[in-house]
Amino acid sequence: MAPPSRPNEAAIGTLDGKVAVITGASKGIGKATALAFAAAGAKVVLAARTREDVERVAAYLKDSGAEALAVPTDVTDVEAVQRLMQRTLEVYHRLDILVNNAGSGRFGTVVDFAPGDWDRVLDSNLKGVYLCAKYALPPMLAQRSGQIINVLSVAAKVTFEASSAYCAAKAGALALTKVLAAEVRQQNIRVTAILPGSVHTPFWDDIPEHPDFEKMLKPEHVAETVLSVCQQPLGVVIEEIVVTPPLGIL
Ligand SMILES: NC(=O)c1ccc[n+]([C@@H]2O[C@H](COP(=O)([O-])OP(=O)(O)OC[C@H]3O[C@@H](n4cnc5c(N)ncnc54)[C@H](OP(=O)(O)O)[C@@H]3O)[C@@H](O)[C@H]2O)c1
DSSP states (O other), rough: OOOOOTTTTSSSSSSSEEEEEEEEESSSSHHHHHHHHHHHHHHHEEEOOOOOHHHHHHHHHTTTTEEEEEOOOTTTOHHHHHOOOOHHHHHHHOOOOOEOOOOOOBBBTTTTTHHHHHHHHHIIIIIHHEEEEEEEHHHHHTTTTTEEEEEEGGGGTTTTTTBHHHHHHHHHHHHHHHHHHHGGGGGEEEEEEEOOBBBBBBTTTTTTSSOOOOGSSSSHHHHHHHHHTTTTTEEEEEEEEEEETTOOOO
């Protein structure tokens, strides 16, 4: 009897030669994702606002033999996002994967929260996802293939006190993810939302009251989740993954 075979076996596993734009790639989950993608053979384009940080990660990857490009980008800025995608196409001539990971948290009760902070949280966690998807999609549509992975948060579905802007932004980004998935699935573009629980990253540096770091996920755990979504056979769409530490949402 012939051994059991897996469907689309050739499509599983490697990201060899795939071009991936990763936002928020200088720290935390984004940096771990860039390292995991490069190790799997992808050409990675690293985007975040702080030039020296993205260039440091790109230099590290190139020293390790990977192909990497740093493009300092604020994902809330239309022209910067357009430049990010243009630069990717100039250098690598295609765009296979977009990981929308950039985001930031600011917390306070509705009464205390400053309107400027509300805008910053909504812009980085929601508008940035829309802008990056909007300008990454034309080359993917032309290729008739592509993948967009939005790293959101359990806060897209669970509410926490003093987190109105963050929860609203992440819930909005989850709705955006679902709309986008429906709009592009006929064109062979797969869209996934990943909702992590607490992860021990610099995200928490300026937040005085935080869960126990020891109990959190590590950024590499989320990176492996993102990678596994991109390693699925072409016939598989993963719409949403919730990933939490063993003790649940902290
Ligand atoms: N840590 C957690 O517990 C946790 C849990 C669930 C979900 N998440 C989500 O996961 C994502 C990554 O979080 P993290 O914990 O890895 O955060 P992090 O360690 O603070 O890293 C955030 C990254 O995003 C970049 N960034 C922030 N605002 C940006 C903007 N406007 N434009 C471009 N880049 C920007 C930062 O670089 P620059 O500041 O230089 O731009 C940095 O590279 C976020 O969307 C976050 O909401 C985090």
